[in-house]
Amino acid sequence: DSGVTQTPKHLITATGQRVTLRCSPRSGDLSVYWYQQSLDQGLQFLIQYYNGEERAKGNILERFSAQQFPDLHSELNLSSLELGDSALYFCASSKGTGGLADTQYFGPGTRLTVL
Amino acid sequence: AQKVTQAQTEISVVEKEDVTLDCVYETRDTTYYLFWYKQPPSGELVFLIRRNSFDEQNEISGRYSWNFQKSTSSFNFTITASQVVDSAVYFCALSENNNDMRFGAGTRLTVKP
Numbered sequence: 744d745s746g747v748t749q750t751p752k753h754l755i756t757a758t759g760q761r762v763t764l765r766c767s768p769r770s771g772d773l774s775v776y777w778y779q780q781s782l783d784q785g786l787q788f789l790i791q792y793y794n795g796e797e798r799a800k801g802n803i804l805e806r807f808s809a810q811q812f813p814d815l816h817s818e819l820n821l822s823s824l825e826l827g828d829s830a831l832y833f834c835a836s837s838k839g840t841g842g843l844a845d846t847q848y849f850g851p852g853t854r855l856t857v858l
Numbered sequence: 859a860q861k862v863t864q865a866q867t868e869i870s871v872v873e874k875e876d877v878t879l880d881c882v883y884e885t886r887d888t889t890y891y892l893f894w895y896k897q898p899p900s901g902e903l904v905f906l907i908r909r910n911s912f913d914e915q916n917e918i919s920g921r922y923s924w925n926f927q928k929s930t931s932s933f934n935f936t937i938t939a940s941q942v943v944d945s946a947v948y949f950c951a952l953s954e955n956n957n958d959m960r961f962g963a964g965t966r967l968t969v970k971p
Contacts, residue, residue: 745902745904776959785961785962785963785964786949786951786961786964787961788958788959788960799957799958801958801959831901833903835903842953842957843891843953843957843958843959844891844910844953846893846905846908847905848905849895849902849903849904849905850902851900851901851902852901852902
């Protein structure tokens, strides 16, 4: 158990809908990262937040957005969902300020299925 | 752009065999970080090792060892005396300039009893 929690574990929704994925980092970790794992694209970095501020951006679609709250939990919002958004979404956290070079600990993931 | 290649898509070994998973990377930067992660059938990603570009010492942790060679841009991972519990998908990853993280496609290792 990495100490990173993600909810929900599974999510099934329809095309065009909007969903919110939630992540709580390990105690003391200030950085939160979001990743998408799909059969087509593999594992892709989406976005990083550090202490509430966006720190780095990867291959995140404009239909997707994220934020980190004062209590350091983070939410990933996915809107206008398409079939191709079906994937496993991971959240990770780290203690340091070094961004993506830090050692990251991953949550169990949220499996999103878009029908 | 940085790139990570794991040429071995699937490897199957019998328990107690040694197995090496290959990772070749491309980067133009002199400062970068390399990682290995394990994804067992349960699906979570488990951190195994982090190595920066200035530290070429090989590392051993129990049955696991890593060989980092800048001259060939490789960061290979060896499991000695493999066990069934080692069955998983293993990912190599590269972080350059702290602004991105690129993963290889992964190598699925199956260890048969």
